[in-house]
Amino acid sequence: MESVQKRQHASKAAAKTPLSEKKKDMLSGYLYMAPFFIIFAIIGLYPAVFSIILAFQKWTGLGAMEFVGFSNFVVVLQDPLFWKSLYNTVIIGLMGTAPQLVVGIILAYFLNMAVIRFTNFFRVTIFMPYITSMVAVALVFGVFFSSSETALANYVIGLFGVDPVSWKTSEWGAKIAISLMVFWRWVGYNTIIYLAGLQSIPKDLYEAATIDGAGKVQQFLHITIPLLKPFIVLTVFMSTVGALQLFAEPAVFLGSSAFNRDEAMTVVMYLYRDAFNLGSFGTASATAVLLLIIIVAAAAINTWLTSGFGRKQKRRAFTK
Amino acid sequence: MNNMKRAAKGTLPVYIALGFASLVSIFPFYWMFVMATQPSAAYNSIPPTLLPGDQLVENFMKVLDTIPFFQAMWNTIVLCSTVTLAVLFISSLAGFAFAKFQFPGKNFFFILILLTMVIPPQLGLIPQFYLVSQLGWLDTLLGAGVLFLLNPLGIFLMRQYISESVPDELMEAAKLDGCSNFRIYRSIVLPIIKPAFATLGIIVFTLVWGEFLWQFTVLRDPASYTLQVALASLNNAFRVDFGMLLSGVFWATVPLILIFLIFNKWFISSITEGSIK
Numbered sequence: 137m138e139s140v141q142k143r144q145h146a147s148k149a150a151a152k153t154p155l156s157e158k159k160k161d162m163l164s165g166y167l168y169m170a171p172f173f174i175i176f177a178i179i180g181l182y183p184a185v186f187s188i189i190l191a192f193q194k195w196t197g198l199g200a201m202e203f204v205g206f207s208n209f210v211v212v213l214q215d216p217l218f219w220k221s222l223y224n225t226v227i228i229g230l231m232g233t234a235p236q237l238v239v240g241i242i243l244a245y246f247l248n249m250a251v252i253r254f255t256n257f258f259r260v261t262i263f264m265p266y267i268t269s270m271v272a273v274a275l276v277f278g279v280f281f282s283s284s285e286t287a288l289a290n291y292v293i294g295l296f297g298v299d300p301v302s303w304k305t306s307e308w309g310a311k312i313a314i315s316l317m318v319f320w321r322w323v324g325y326n327t328i329i330y331l332a333g334l335q336s337i338p339k340d341l342y343e344a345a346t347i348d349g350a351g352k353v354q355q356f357l358h359i360t361i362p363l364l365k366p367f368i369v370l371t372v373f374m375s376t377v378g379a380l381q382l383f384a385e386p387a388v389f390l391g392s393s394a395f396n397r398d399e400a401m402t403v404v405m406y407l408y409r410d411a412f413n414l415g416s417f418g419t420a421s422a423t424a425v426l427l428l429i430i431i432v433a434a435a436a437i438n439t440w441l442t443s444g445f446g447r448k449q450k451r452r453a454f455t456k
Numbered sequence: 457m458n459n460m461k462r463a464a465k466g467t468l469p470v471y472i473a474l475g476f477a478s479l480v481s482i483f484p485f486y487w488m489f490v491m492a493t494q495p496s497a498a499y500n501s502i503p504p505t506l507l508p509g510d511q512l513v514e515n516f517m518k519v520l521d522t523i524p525f526f527q528a529m530w531n532t533i534v535l536c537s538t539v540t541l542a543v544l545f546i547s548s549l550a551g552f553a554f555a556k557f558q559f560p561g562k563n564f565f566f567i568l569i570l571l572t573m574v575i576p577p578q579l580g581l582i583p584q585f586y587l588v589s590q591l592g593w594l595d596t597l598l599g600a601g602v603l604f605l606l607n608p609l610g611i612f613l614m615r616q617y618i619s620e621s622v623p624d625e626l627m628e629a630a631k632l633d634g635c636s637n638f639r640i641y642r643s644i645v646l647p648i649i650k651p652a653f654a655t656l657g658i659i660v661f662t663l664v665w666g667e668f669l670w671q672f673t674v675l676r677d678p679a680s681y682t683l684q685v686a687l688a689s690l691n692n693a694f695r696v697d698f699g700m701l702l703s704g705v706f707w708a709t710v711p712l713i714l715i716f717l718i719f720n721k722w723f724i725s726s727i728t729e730g731s732i733k
Contacts, residue, residue, distance in 0.1 A: 157631070158558075164637040165557035169550040169565060175605050180572055183580030183587065190582065197586065243477055246470045260720045261478040264485070267716045267723070269666035271684040272705045275691055276488050279499070279698045286500045288487075324481060325727060332728040381576060384668035384684075391691040404578050404669070411582050412673065424579050431576050 190421035197417055208422035218423065220398050221406040222430070228311050228386075228400070229379030232318030236326050237371060243323070244330035245360070259331070263324040273317050274388035278304075281313040281389075289313070304390055310400040314386050318379070326371050333367035334360065365443070372442045373435055380431050383408070403427050485713070492516075492703040499698045515703035519690070522700065524678055525707070528686035532665060535597050535682060539604045540660045544653055547607060551614025552641055556627060566615075573608045577670070585673055595677040604664050610656050613729065617652035618645060658719070658726045665712060683708045 191208055193201040212218050243262060247255050265273070281289045281303035290300040303309040337360065345355050361368075383404040387394045395401070395409045407427065411420035487506075491499065494509040519525055553559075554566055584603060593599030622645055630640050668684050675685050687708055690701050716723055 160637065161557045162559040165553040165559035165562065168553035168557075168641075169611075171546045172550045172569070172606075172608075172611060173565070175546070176572060179584060179587070179603055180575065180580065180606050183583035184575055186583035186586075187579050187581075239477075243474070246474055249467070249470060251467050252470060252474070258474045258478055259724065260717075261481050262474075263481075263720075263724055263727075264713070264716065265481050266727075267662065267712055268485075268709055269668070269684055269712075271666070271668050271687050272709050273484075275687060275701060275705050276484050278691060279491065279702060280484070280487070282499075282698070284500065286502060288504050291502065291504050320480070320484070328724055328727050377576070381578060383578075384672075387672075388668070388688045388691060391696070392693075407578060407581070408669075408673075411585075417582050417586075421582055424581065428576060428579050432574075 187421045187424050190417055191425045193418050193421075195417045196415045204418065208418045209426070211419050212422050212426065217398060217401070218403075218406055221401045221403050224311065224398075224400055225380060225382060225402040228315050228318070228382060228402070229376070231311065231315035233322070233375035233379050236319055236323045236375065237368065239319075239323055240326035240371070241330050241361075241364070241368075243327045244334055245356070247327070247331055248334040259328070262327055265321045265323075266325045268321065270321070270384040271388050273321050274385045277313060277317040277320075278389045278391070281309075304393075305397070305399065307399050310386075310390070314382075314389060314400055317385055317389070318382070322375070322378075326375075329367055329371055330364060333364045337363045369439055369442045373439050376435050376438045377431055380427065380434060403430070485709075488702050488706050488709070491699060492706040494699055496697045496699040511699060512703075515699045516707060518697060518700040519704040519707070523686040523689060523704065524681065525686065525704065527679060528681045528683045529708070529711075531597060531681065532683045535601050536661050536664045538597075539601045539664050540657050542605055543607045543610050543660045544657060546605065547610030547614045547656060548618075548645070548649060548653070549641065550611045551616075551618050552645055554611065554615040555619035556622065556624075557637075569608045569611055572606070577603075581669070581673065584670075588674055594674055595680040597680070599674045600671050600680075600682065601664070603670050604660070604667070607660060610660070613656055614649065614652060617649055621652075622648050654722050655726045655729050658722055662712070662723075 190201075192203060192205060194204045194208075195201045246252060247259060279288075281287060283302045283304045284290075285300045287300070287303065289303060294300065301309040303313045341359050341363075342355055345359060350358070381404055382402045386400040386402055387405055387408075390397065390400060395405065395413055401409075403423065404427070407420050407423040410416050410423060490506060490508050492515055493512040494505055495511050495514075498505040498509060550569075554562065588594060588599040588602065591599070593602070626644055627640055630644055635643075666684065668688070671682050671685050672688065675681055678686070678689070681689070687704055690696070690704050
């Protein structure tokens with residue numbers, strides 16, 4: 137009875153208002169997504185477009201801009217330091233992320249084994265490095281890999297008969313130390329993603345394979361890996377994009393000399409140095425545009441490669 | 457019985473591998489604590505110092521003399537909480553719109569949001585810096601936080617969660633009772649999506665807590681430093697006091713580790729939800 141009255145009341149109210157329910161909903165829709173798009177326009181879209189325009193100008197941040205065509209790109213592409221920073225970024229990226237994928241899958245596989253106990257303890261400890269900030273990781277590793285001969289890292293390699301390395305000033309020392317901190321911080325993160333992937337694989341697939349006489353290794357290669365493919369593609373994509381944007385780890389690890397040395401200068405550090413240490417906003421923007429192109433291309437190629445790899449595996453699994 | 461024994465035998469290498477991985481993951485935390493309690497000279501000793509010393513307080517006092525540690529901690533907490541609350545509000549509101557309302561261009565706008573995820577943050581760095589400096593927001597938390605308000609992933613997660621968990625019937629009933637759409641958002645949607653708030657809140661909070669490039673670019677005045685910028689500045693001295701340095705890192709890391717150990721399930725599920733959906 138009461139609800140009928142209410143309903144009548146509501147329909148009367150609706151009749152009075154000029155806006156229909158449908159129009160109101162439309163309006164609400166636009167209104168509710170507006171905050172995001174207003175913010176996006178101001179701090180996302182406008183800076184991105186401005187950056188692309190800036191790449192064709194000469195500008196120090198003060199005074200008028202001067203259109204210079206492609207010459208910023210020419211300056212950057214002719215600068216050996218740009219190429220060195222790209223080389224460093226790719227090498228550190230490969231050394232820091234590729235092993236993660238392999239180790240991550242193995243750890244996730246172990247954590248997913250039904251017979252293993254204390255998995256929650258292992259999961260929490262292996263994930264813990266990810267909680268630490270990049271700056272904290274870089275500082276702790278900076279002391280561990282300090283350039284002094286008595287650095288703990290030098291003590292450890294000394295146990296294996298290796299001579300002390302000058303970790304912060306040698307070509308490979310800096311790259312290896314930075315790759316290791318990237319690896320340490322992210323391997324648990326990838327393990328968690330793979331673990332979620334493994335848990336999504338139906339158990340009866342393995343049971344059926346066991347009945348058909350497939351061994352553990354065969355099952356891993358022909359069931360686990362192909363079904364994990366979407367998760368592998370995802371982590372490869374994220375690792376590729378993340379590795380090409382590396383900044384905090386090398387910049388903090390090397391401390392005050394970070395922008396004066398080239399052993400571990402990454403593309404983003406090169407960009408930062410151009411803009412904020414040398415005041416050349418035009419060439420820095422050209423670098424930003426080049427970096428965008430590199431990231432999109434690398435992400436596309438790597439995603440394509442990993443999906444292709446999975447397809448081949450799957451086809452083989454089906455034909456067997 | 458025999459079966460169980462066999463299974464246990466086969467698992468020993470697995471336990472060793474997992475134990476080793478755990479050890480490698482935890483050791484830097486332990487070592488950071490050890491160094492934070494040792495005089496700087498302990499660093500040079502052979503064999504290396506692996507047990508805590510008695511300089512815990514002294515090292516931290518040196519940190520306080522070098523950087524405005526508590527100010528930076530406060531700045532970080534204010535920055536992270538404000539940004540998190542703002543992102544939760546913006547994302548849930550937009551997620552609500554995409555999940556429950558029909559309007560022309562809805563798909564177009566949603567795809568646009570997904571596309572904004574692809575733009576690398578460095579592309580706009582220089583204009584963003586210029587914009588913030590023109591607004592007079594350099595060295596302010598406003599300037600440091602404004603960039604993080606843009607969180608397309610948040611809208612994505614919220615849309616997913618709201619369309620799965622808020623029943624259309626409930627919305628219809630509320631409308632018949634004369635509820636406005638915003639009232640529905642406030643009294644029906646918000647209580648239902650609390651778990652999604654926890655997930656997104658953790659993602660945003662840890663992201664802002666650990667981000668470095670933007671905060672380093674915008675915050676130049678030590679009074680405005682957040683923890684990350686303050687810590688990085690510890691490493692810039694010509695001769696770095698390692699005990700002091702790692703004491704700073706240790707005390708800046710402890711709060712987040714404690715939060716993580718208490719809410720570790722939420723943290724871990726936030727990763728899978730954030731990346732898989």
